[in-house]
Amino acid sequence: MRYSYEFKKKAIELFNRGEWPKTPNGVTTDTFHKLIRDWVKLEQHHGPNINKNRGTNKYWSPEEKYSLVCQVLSGQGLRTVAIVAGINSGQLYQWVHKYKTLGYNGLINKPKGRRPKDSNMKVTKNISPRQLNESEYEELIRLRAENAYIKAENEVIKKEIALREEKEAARLKAKKQQLSKHSKSKDIN
Structure with missing residues (x-):
């Protein structure tokens, strides 16, 4: 649901007075209250004009996206980073x-829409990944080797668990057979 700037402004004023506006139909109260709190935080961080519906979207370069993603991956809250950046948390x-x-290639903006039929028009088919410098390439090789080691270690652990389960199942089966033999001998006496 898209809310007008006036509605957002009134909701923020009510929130600042310690009141909540009436929840619109089709929205849960918790979701609506969380949305209002986000509007308040956005306004505190970026000023009152941030909650206006902007006609055009801001272009985010892959480097800007990467810096925001790194903040989230380093442990900061996704909603907090989104509010500070002034974007929707769903987009982040x-x-x-x-x-x-x-990886990084997922952050590169791809052309939108259908390719033109005219072959004379410029078509960017392949988006090549950025070139890695030497230290990044070395780190990539190290991380791939570490990843392979961890995968092999996981396989060993899985096999070890499977063997333990097999041994336990065989032990339980033998115990069950012993008990059944023991109970048969009691029935005969």
């Missing part, structure tokens, strides 16, 4: 998710 969540799945 998408950037963090793309970074986790695709």
